[in-house]
Amino acid sequence: MxxxxxxxxxxxxxxxxxxxxxxxxxxxxxxxxxxxxxxxxxxxxxxxxxxxxxxxxxxxxxxxxxxxxxxxxxxxxxxxxxxxxxxxxxxxxxxxxxxxxxxxxxxxxxxxxxxxxxxxxxxxxxxxxxxxxxxxxxxxxxxxxxxxxxxxxxxxxxxxxxxxxxxxxxxxxxxxxxxxxxxxHLPADEVYRRTYKSTATRNKEFFARYPEDEATAWFIATHLADVEETMPNGERLTPARFRQLGIVLGYSYGLELLHFLLENPVWQCGGQRRLRPQFLARVCEQLSYAHNPLYGVIHEAIYGQRSSGPTAWAAQRMRGEYPEFRLPELAAGGSGELDLRREEGGFRFTGETIYPWQVASDPALAPMAEAAEKLAFHTQWPELxxxxxxxxxxxxxxxxxxxxxxxxxxxxxxxxxxxxxxxxxxxxxxxxxxxxxxxxxxxxxxxxxxxxx
The missing domain is CATH 3.40.50.1820 (Alpha/Beta hydrolase fold, catalytic domain)
Incomplete structure (x- = not known):
């Protein structure tokens, strides 16, 4: 030493x-x-x-x-x-x-x-x-x-x-x-079943405190479905990636952190409403795993044990059990998001989750996407x-x-x-x-x- x-x-x-x-x-x-x-x-x-x-x-x-x-x-x-x-x-x-x-x-x-x-x-x-x-x-x-x-x-x-x-x-x-x-001993599925529920509750608390931010969130999500906006790391910001800002809701002052992130996001550029570069920079700082790539590729692997089987992208699978978090297939102009708004009654940010499509889209993680896929279906974990x-x-x-x-x-x-x-x-x-x-x-x-x- x-x-x-x-x-x-x-x-x-x-x-x-x-x-x-x-x-x-x-x-x-x-x-x-x-x-x-x-x-x-x-x-x-x-x-x-x-x-x-x-x-x-x-x-x-x-x-x-x-x-x-x-x-x-x-x-x-x-x-x-x-x-x-x-x-x-x-x-x-x-x-x-x-x-x-x-x-x-x-x-x-x-x-x-x-x-x-x-x-x-x-x-x-x-x-x-x-x-x-x-x-x-x-x-x-x-x-x-x-x-x-x-x-x-x-x-x-x-x-x-x-x-x-x-x-x-x-x-x-x-x-x-x-x-x-x-x-x-429980598989990762049971973790995400519970955390999706607590994330939904935290979303309700957020929009109850800052009700005007829901209209902002809907605008940004539908705008991103129709207009290509790029973060400073070169990644396109999609509606699904935008929803991942909800990870900050897990912190003590998370409601305020998210409210501040959503401040003044839009400007007029060439006669078109676009997202401000400063806003895209703030979002990139939160969403990119360039500063912590190991988290992005082994986050679910920390739940892997022989007794609980492969994690198999548990967060992605469990998301399907909660309609308010599902990913709509958006038509031109973002009508899918608007239909979801009417059906489910509110916007929902996601929480501490890693998804296969996220690993593939984040430039800091994409080169390791195949390895992450293999880890998701690995079965030879020792008991922790x-x-x-x-x-x-x-x-x-x-x-x-x-x-x-x-x-x-x-x-x-x-x-x-x-x-x-x-x-x-x-x-x-x-x-x-x-x-x-x-x-x-x-x-x-x-x-x-x-x-x-």
């Missing part, structure tokens, strides 16, 4: 690098011939940034897993929010989960250079939460030998903590989770959360569960909380999915109190 030390505002900041295997579970070995994997590395570098508050050098360590998948550890400048409070109790390690940040970051070119779509899919399968747990264990052992450490996971990071509890509990002294308890191990858990654990979480269904989180022996659930409707960001200091203190009382 290599470490570089810095000083910052009353803290030591340590940057750690460690070399780990790419393939812990033999995914590449399932390919038909070794020559196909010649462009795939056998090892990768994993990076973590550690903060130690002055006078706290003997505090225990806590490793933080970011949400995602495909998101790097937070870069906080200045130190604040939940990290400020956590540093009163721990030396905090912010790991860049593999495939993100400084930890072998992936983008389309790196993936396609690995080989054909079968090789690409096998390569991508090495970046799920079970591999992240193995990386964390390698880092822990390099930093402190056999001594266990505490862990905190937000959203997908909570999925990783749950896998940690099931697979390597000896490495943990305490476990904290916010907005991230996955089902131990062995139920027997969780039923015997001895690691003190607490989890914040949000009744109104649009991304991680409350019912599923609560069921899993009951499956993990000794887990103390903290249930609230005061926060949305990003509660750790908006209420972090209080949440950290409550988590610590829960596991130590």
């Amino acid at each position: 290599e470490t570089t030390a810095y000083r910052i505002d009353g803290h030591k900041m340590l940057e750690h690098w460690i070399t780990v295997p790419l393939d812990y579970f033999g995914a590449m070995g399932l390919l038909p011939h070794d020559g196909a994997t010649r462009n795939v590395p056998s090892t990768i570098e994993v990076f973590a940034r550690e903060y130690v508050r002055d006078g706290h050098d003997s505090d225990p360590r806590l490793v933080f897993f970011q949400g995602g998948p495909g998101s790097a550890g937070p870069r906080m400048a200045p130190i604040g929010s939940w990290l400020e409070t956590a540093l009163d109790h721990f030396r905090v390690v912010l790991i860049d989960e593999r495939g993100t940040g400084n930890s072998h970051p992936l983008e389309a070119l790196a993936v396609t250079a690995a080989g054909d779509p079968d090789v690409q899919a096998a390569y991508l399968s090495c970046f799920r939460q079970d591999s992240i747990v193995r990386d964390a264990e390698a880092l822990r052992e390099a930093l402190q030998g056999d001594l266990p450490w505490a862990t905190l996971g937000q959203s997908f990071g909570g999925f990783t903590v749950t896998a940690y509890l099931a697979q390597s509990p000896k490495g943990l002294s305490e476990a904290f989770i916010t907005a991230g308890l996955p089902s131990t 959360y062995p139920q027997a191990a969780l039923a015997e858990n001895t690691v003190p654990t607490a989890a914040w569960i949000y009744v109104d979480d649009m991304f991680v269904p409350y019912e599923i989180s609560l069921a899993t909380a009951h499956e993990i022996r000794g887990l103390k659930p903290l249930i609230t409707n005061d926060y949305h999915h990003d509660g750790l960001r908006t209420g972090g200091p209080q949440m950290i203190e409550r988590l610590i109190k829960a596991v130590r009382s």
